[in-house]
Amino acid sequence: MRIEQKVNVNAPRHLIWEYVTEPANYPVFIDGLTRWEVAGDRHTGLGARYRMLIRVGAADVGGLIEIVEWQPEGDMAWSSVTGVDQRGRWRLRELPDGRTRVTFRFAYGVAGGGIPALIAERVAAISLNRRFHVSLLNLKRAVEEQAGSEATPAISR
Amino acid sequence: MPESGAATAERERQSQNGGDPERPGAGGFGRPSLLRRFFDEVQSRLTADLDDRDPDFIRENLSLSWLMATIWFRGEVRNMERIPEQGPVLLVGNHSGGNITPDTIVFTVAFNTFFGVERPFYQLAHNLVLTSPVGPYLRKFGTVAASHDNARKALDCDAAVLVYPGGDWEVNRPTWEANRIDFAGRKGFIKLALDAGVPIVPIVSVGGQETAVFLSHGDRLARLLRLDKLLRLKTLPVNLSLPWIVNIGDFLGHLPLPAKITVQVMEPIDLQERYGQAPDIDRIYDDVTSSMQDQLSELAAERRLPVVG
Numbered sequence: 259m260r261i262e263q264k265v266n267v268n269a270p271r272h273l274i275w276e277y278v279t280e281p282a283n284y285p286v287f288i289d290g291l292t293r294w295e296v297a298g299d300r301h302t303g304l305g306a307r308y309r310m311l312i313r314v315g316a317a318d319v320g321g322l323i324e325i326v327e328w329q330p331e332g333d334m335a336w337s338s339v340t341g342v343d344q345r346g347r348w349r350l351r352e353l354p355d356g357r358t359r360v361t362f363r364f365a366y367g368v369a370g371g372g373i374p375a376l377i378a379e380r381v382a383a384i385s386l387n388r389r390f391h392v393s394l395l396n397l398k399r400a401v402e403e404q405a406g407s408e409a410t411p412a413i414s415r
Numbered sequence: 416m417p418e419s420g421a422a423t424a425e426r427e428r429q430s431q432n433g434g435d436p437e438r439p440g441a442g443g444f445g446r447p448s449l450l451r452r453f454f455d456e457v458q459s460r461l462t463a464d465l466d467d468r469d470p471d472f473i474r475e476n477l478s479l480s481w482l483m484a485t486i487w488f489r490g491e492v493r494n495m496e497r498i499p500e501q502g503p504v505l506l507v508g509n510h511s512g513g514n515i516t517p518d519t520i521v522f523t524v525a526f527n528t529f530f531g532v533e534r535p536f537y538q539l540a541h542n543l544v545l546t547s548p549v550g551p552y553l554r555k556f557g558t559v560a561a562s563h564d565n566a567r568k569a570l571d572c573d574a575a576v577l578v579y580p581g582g583d584w585e586v587n588r589p590t591w592e593a594n595r596i597d598f599a600g601r602k603g604f605i606k607l608a609l610d611a612g613v614p615i616v617p618i619v620s621v622g623g624q625e626t627a628v629f630l631s632h633g634d635r636l637a638r639l640l641r642l643d644k645l646l647r648l649k650t651l652p653v654n655l656s657l658p659w660i661v662n663i664g665d666f667l668g669h670l671p672l673p674a675k676i677t678v679q680v681m682e683p684i685d686l687q688e689r690y691g692q693a694p695d696i697d698r699i700y701d702d703v704t705s706s707m708q709d710q711l712s713e714l715a716a717e718r719r720l721p722v723v724g
Binding site for chain 1: 474475476477478479481482484485486488489490491492495496521524525528529531533
């Protein structure tokens with residue numbers, strides 16, 4: 259199952275990159291995240307691992323994920339090591355009007371196959387679509403606030 | 416790694432037969448009688464072989480349990496993070512819902528997704544469950560026959576073990592006692608936790624007793640039919656449920672009403688730390704059951720309507 263959502267953010271690309279690559283921000287802007295911790299020595303970057311769980315239906319699902327693609331200010335992708343099979347990606351692209359298009363892609367598969375797995379994937383998609391929609395709006399709000407505060411010169415007395 | 420239960424059973428069988436696996440059993444027949452083979456099969460199902468738990472099988476079959484827990488029971492499990500991240504732990508739950516036990520379905524899904532199927536997790540069940548047609552399926556999920564030895568074996572392997580002290584008694588309590596913790600004075604779980612030196616984590620669930628209208632434990636009927644002696648069955652419950660309408664015994668299960676199941680994980684209790692080196696079992700029992708009762712009453716107070724939640 260594959261989910262894709264996009265949002266245009268009124269902020270420079272580097273600010274959004276800094277935000278989505280900082281693990282401490284994830285519990286703040288990802289809706290329904292019940293567990294998020296750095297696993298291992300690497301805090302961020304290629305090879306960094308995180309233990310994550312997100313509430314979907316009656317359970318917290320997720321597992322151990324690892325960053326497998328890292329193109330600064332462009333693409334960051336991760337893949338599951340244990341737990342639910344998943345692969346995700348942030349893609350940041352500059353728009354002609356100076357804004358940044360943020361694309362979030364998330365693909366997952368329920369183990370076992372068969373009709374129950376097929377139904378479970380679709381049922382989970384309803385919840386995940388809603389969660390990721392809220393998460394992208396949270397991201398947009400947070401980064402635009404940050405961009406606004408950086409653009410406004412500090413008033414000195 | 417402990418010796419597998421099947422291997423132990425085989426060795427005991429060989430020992431009875433003078434060490435010769437080909438030699439017939441004590442019956443003295445050329446081939447083991449049908450009855451003997453039946454009892455051997457029952458015995459093998461009741462002997463815990465921890466290797467029967469199959470994490471890959473669980474992973475591949477969680478989707479069905481997750482669908483039941485999510486769509487049918489609208490399951491909600493709170494504070495899973497209170498369960499110690501590693502090491503052996505005894506999870507002590509109240510039990511509801513007749514033989515369908517929706518609280519187990521909801522909690523088992525939550526445990527396996529929260530900690531991953533890699534963490535060893537066993538559930539103690541009545542002998543009758545393990546010898547039923549679904550027994551082999553449940554063994555792959557980590558269900559073992561409820562006994563001190565089986566539980567100890569699992570705890571000694573650093574596993575999490577889920578026990579329902581009230582068992583077949585509590586699960587069939589009448590609907591008007593739905594929000595009551597009733598372990599029927601069974602204190603074996605305390606001795607088990609003390610012997611193994613593991614913490615207890617109480618797990619309280621609500622909603623399971625709304626999946627049918629439970630009328631009676633049927634304990635007098637069970638005694639009259641000597642089921643307590645023959646099958647360790649203390650009850651012959653009577654409930655009103657689909658599709659049977661009047662369901663006696665609940666041996667074939669029933670179609671549960673889609674009641675919302677809420678499960679609350681409570682804070683772990685280190686018995687030795689709290690009660691010292693010579694603890695009073697009765698006092699621990701009273702403390703654990705009364706704190707679980709308080710929690711259950713809180714959860715019940717949150718519910719606005721039966722079944723709906």
